[in-house]
Amino acid sequence: MTNTAPDQRSDGLHYIDMRDRVAGRIASGELKPTDKLPSERQLQEEMGLARGTVREGLFQLEAEGLIYRRDRSGWYVSPPPVVYDPTRWEGFISYVEAQGRVPATETMSAETIVADPLLAEVFGRRAGAPLYMIRRRRHVDGRAVLVEQIVVDAALTPDLLRFSFDQSLTEILKSAYGLSVARNVVSMQPCALTGYEAEVLGAKSGLPGLAVQRTSYDAQGRVVEFDREHWRHDAVRISVDTRVR
Amino acid sequence: MTNTAPDQRSDGLHYIDMRDRVAGRIASGELKPTDKLPSERQLQEEMGLARGTVREGLFQLEAEGLIYRRDRSGWYVSPPPVVYDPTRWEGFISYVEAQGRVPATETMSAETIVADPLLAEVFGRRAGAPLYMIRRRRHVDGRAVLVEQIVVDAALTPDLLRFSFDQSLTEILKSAYGLSVARNVVSMQPCALTGYEAEVLGAKSGLPGLAVQRTSYDAQGRVVEFDREHWRHDAVRISVDTRVR
DNA sequence: CCTTCCATCTGGTATGGACCAGTCACGCCC
């Protein structure tokens, strides 16, 4: 392996060529965000390849975040990702709008649950303590990009379920319960979207994603929110700005 | 955790079944980290599937980070990821060791370059200003997990190239030049490893990865380090702990 | 005008065959 720098030449691999040709059309602006690509069978003929080879190239572009698919509908050019700073939570709606995009939120469920051992530890409660769990799906420009599951301590937020969660939860916690966030512990891991997450995002099982887990504390060190989010990998860029301790 | 969520009907999809059967062997401990899986042709026969179907299942497990491949050698069970806080840079070696793993660093190249427009802007210099660029590959327990490209300002670090970079660069900057980091701006994005990055990590083009870009400033606001890292997606979990501003 | 239904288009799954290109362990040779 060369110790010198990057840049490879046409490997002669058909699916790499195919990938680069389509990537070229996107880079040149011939194909624009949300545009639909030709069908796999059209590309197959156009490039003189087997369909499997065409699909291999498409998978590469999908992994790079350049294109995405809508099940049994077609392949589309990905819009640019939104920038997200999980440590500065101003609310999904406001920061998506600040980037000139159109956000939308859908509450999938909101219910009372009891703490299992893991959640009990997170909240510093006994197993069996009452908690609220809210599941939401969030969209940017009409595309579902993330699904989240938020857990809050029922003892701190009595009767929370009377609110609508299609708006900012942070706002509700602050104005109705006087809870505000002083510290966030965030952990992130690239993952594959499978099962429930893939299904509600309309993605094929195995699509690359990003799992974000956020624990928010108030000034007294109480856990205000415990949040797990699953993002489509091509929909987000994480940005964090911190002072070193 | 309480995955009260829907789902869990065996779809009857062969590659999902195959995936789950192998995942079961890993979960049960029958297959342990770094263990080699049976060959694709063995699995094919064992499960009565076509090889393409077996591979589809393996790709899913790879996307989930459960297994990885060594080119033309075989599929192996992934070791657990290392936890990495890009905002608290103590150095790769020390935090990997702190997690009971064995780190290693390899310097691929170290050279003087001139600032292109992008780098010039980052460093607040004119295009053409002299900079040092260092490329390194880093390993955990013998497996290459990330490749990084560090750029530093030659004006702040005269004659930097006389050092060996198989040790901590942060340490060199501090002890030899009195530079220490007061602020980090980090941005992360799931990506696909392709071309140069895939090659030096011994990965197939298209493997999911995580791109991390870090700009480090000293107390005077000067750029000390500009770093781009590409991680194997299954090798790392990002963790950030911050106070809200 | 709206709803319903159906033909068609699209991607999703699965098979099986072929050949290529590194890897790796074994055994030969020096």
Next chain:
DNA sequence: GGGCGTGACTGGTCCATACCAGATGGAAGG
């Protein structure tokens, strides 16, 4: 004992084909 070559093994690429199931849009019917 150590270096080298070789051949079996393993994943990587590519092909052709078939059928399934959801998406879609237009035609038919209310």
